[in-house]
Amino acid sequence: MQDFINIGKRIPKMDAEDKVTGKAVYIQDLKVPGMLWGKILYSPHPHARILNMDTSAAERLPGVKAVLTGYNTPLIKFGFYKDNMPLKANKVCSYRDEVAAVAATDPDIAEEALGLIRVEYEILPAIFDPEDAMKEGALLIHEEHLGGKEKKPTNILNLPWRLVAGDVDEARKNSAHVAEDRFKLTWVNHCCMGTSGCVARFDLRNNLTIYSNTQIPALAQRDYTEALAAMGLEGKKARVIKTTIGGAFGSKLDTYAYEYIAILLAYKTRKPVKIIFTREEEFFATSPRQPAVIDIAQGCTKDGTFTFRDVRMVLDNGAYTSWGATTPSVMMMPISSLYKVPNVRYVAKCVYTNNTYSQAFRGYGNPQATFAIESQIDALAEMAGIDPLDFRMRNANTPGEVTPQHFNITTCGLRECIDVVAQKLDWRQNRGKRDGRGIGMASMIHVGGGARVYKSDGCGTIIKIDDFGTVNVITGATDMGQGADTVIAQIVAEELGVRVEDVIVTHTDTDICPWDVGAHASRTTFVAGNSARGASKKVKEQLLEVASRSLGENPENLDIRDRTIFSKLDPEKKSPLGKILRASHYTAGGRMVMAEHFYDPPNENLDREFKGNLSVTYAYGTHGVEVEVDKETGQVKILKYVAAHDVGRAINPMLLEGQVYGGAAMGIGYALTEQLILKNGKVINPDFRDYKILTAADVPNIEAVVIETDDPSGPFGAKGIGEPGLVPTAPAIANAIYDAVGVRIKELPITPEKVLAALKEKTK
Amino acid sequence: MKKFDYLKPHTLEEALSLLSQYGDKARLIAGGTDAIVMNKQKKISPDVLISLQGIQGLDQIESNGTFKIGALVTHRTIEQSERIKKRFPLLAEASSVLGSVQIRNVATLGGNLCTASPSAETAPSLLVYEAEVLLVSRMEERRLSLPSFFLGPGETALDKKEILKEIILPSPPPNSLGAYLKLGRRKSVDLSVVNVAVLLTLDPKTGICERARIALGAVAPTPLRAKETEKILEGNLLDERLIIRAGDWAKQECSPITDIRGSAEYRREMVAVLVAKAIKQSVKLPRK
């Protein structure tokens, strides 16, 4: 292994001190002169016609500067399906529908003004079950929405997710064992510590600046520019400035009504307008994880070799469409490529209902699909009379494989992950006792080398070096707390022979930073890392060239170490970096040392059949857990938790473990406690009292095991690790519960009530 | 949240006269961990909040003679008090599992009782200790037993012009043993799905249960004593069969509802489980 100076080091996140001392500026902290406060009025019904609106009393309230409705604002269509608008006119389709907005000189006045707006509704019947909404003759959420071959009005979206490889029906006939189950997954919220918010302002030429939490600055900029055009401001510019982001996890991968409302209010009032969500709004008016009803069948031969996997899903789309509706594109990955499965079929439908609509959430559908697959593997192994550990080993992916979805598996540490988890749990010793204690495992695959979901999967980096050898890295990447800033600094420092503290990473402003498609698909370390490394190499070449003149040595004989350029042949020939740069700046005909690099990984878009090598490399992992189930109360206690991940290389083990801990903690909540409870479309637990996110006291000790496969395409060998940590958590826990007490829970979260009911059912 | 004036009297008399002055428009506030939440949720919208924090003596624990805990004593103080841990360990235990350390640092015992949540953390333990509350107004003082203090969810016998001054705790008989159990979904910052306190006095020679006090929370409109269940235990030797019967009886004495935290059936079931568990834990019987 190479000797690294900055790579592989446990370096605390660059802004950690600012954050823990309260110095970091979040959107909550941001104030700009003359700023007004915006507040939104939501629908009190899940489905209703707006008959009449009277905003006059609100407008008359002192301090109120504007009251907007769907009737006095230009129509802006947003979301990738273009079925949403900032303020609804004519009809509301869910409790989170925005019907009016106020800008006032203080938030209390804005709130008071909302109370003065009178809206008359005609309540319409509503539909909350996607399987009901699919039926012929079901009431329509959007009457104008046409679908299917005949282009008839329907609640089913025109998103025919369908992946077929091999012959599933034939393989099923030839299987010795077939397991069939229905799994149900529900909504969970990202629970970002910082709630959503933004500040929008216009300059005198009607160019927009928006301070935002977004994790997709370049794409959001495009959305806002389109909105400006819809407002009659064609050609005007949108600048996106990110404040410190208080958590994103996918929630900020789209643009939302509140941002357009802030823009409309700012335009109307000619003042900056700030909107900040309360925690209650954060729970009911942001988009949770995509729920799903999953019908799955898997088969194997007598000796436990997979024969097929057949999955049908119905996704509750809610009333509007965001990226939740595209999660099947990622669910295809585990369905087609987790373990070697020769025949695969997957069909998913997204259906409008009067519920809330969903978004990206760490794993992007992968946790849902993996819950079904991995829970059922244990059942199938039991049918075949094979230890689930052996079953997984037998079918594990291996390097060099091409999967049914046409993924080229390059490096693959799945077997190592399974192996280490089995060892840590003392698998052979502890499994199969059914004495209230049990162990279980589950594995995962995810994109680890970017993901070509757009035409480009690229990221740009600009590097410049100043008189004192300070390295400015201007990146397209987004740091949302995961540590992109620190990892990029380590990569650049390693390549340039400087120290991490010499590197300043700027990633906050679309007027300054290069383009990037966003912080999604666990791609930032891989794509932005490779981009930064590419730029570093170019800058280094320039540095050596400049130095060659002052040191009188050929550039190829020069290198940089610890801020010093030296000759590899004659150690006496050396000079501090800063001195070389000053010489370059203070010379007639001098030059700047700076470079840009755009890295777009050599991965492929999925084709019409949803096949193609989506990522340059794939990340694998296995989680193992030991639980104790209280047979009297149904409570599940986690005694041991091991999370092994093939990460390519840990550029910063401390941050990497942080991703794994955080992912697993979220996954444990997903498995056992968290649920956004909707009753007839209304979120009835919009607070942390009744939304049971784990507290620090509830998170068990998580042992993160790093498996390094040194991926040749990754920056210094690294793969993505942002999402994997929560992908296999829920099925690992469900499998351990089965091992402990012999009940299989197929609906998340696995509450004590469900466990107890299943235990009773079993002893009947 | 509606704007309000915040008044901070220095004496009980001053506080009481402010209460009569503002009447319905005023609300008392101690730690504020319920009052401010209710205010934000618009369940209350007082014009004036009268803080009890400035009143001398309300945050004292008195153990010479009658044991008294001032209404303003925080849960943090209770869980750490050697005197309470020694003489009223179930109360110390209950306070120690309320909310989180941050909440316990400000939340008070009086506030917990006056909020009168059916799941109020400290109520079952105070019920089995047969605690009384001292209510004062400008005219009079009255002592009420807890069962007559709690009237319904969020409802107490407190008159609008009264302040809860202190909680009075009679000494339990010697040889009393007990347990407080809370069933929740999380280890902290969680309201009980069910909570149970058990206090038993055993004859040291025969092991026969001379006196039993059992209280249940979150399974009826108010925290309540399970008196029939107590009778089953009294005069008997506590064996496995009797303990299970006691749990089953307790199930009949409650009237839980289904809400977001649990179904009525589950709660009923858990009453039986927790009562049995608490009895065993009290007398240090091995758990099965």
Ligand SMILES: Cc1cc2nc3c(=O)[nH]c(=O)nc-3n(C[C@H](O)[C@H](O)[C@H](O)COP(=O)(O)OP(=O)(O)OC[C@H]3O[C@@H](n4cnc5c(N)ncnc54)[C@H](O)[C@@H]3O)c2cc1C
């Ligand atoms: C995050 C969180 C977690 C919580 N967890 C729990 C829990 O696990 N278990 C639990 O039982 N509770 C819990 N609570 C509720 C609350 O903390 C407790 O009920 C606490 O004891 C209330 O005390 P306080 O001093 O804050 O009361 P306050 O909020 O100040 O007052 C509560 C009510 O009592 C009245 N009042 C207060 N003192 C007096 C007095 N001396 N005389 C007359 N009226 C008075 C007030 O007018 C108000 O109506 C939690 C609350 C929060 C915010």
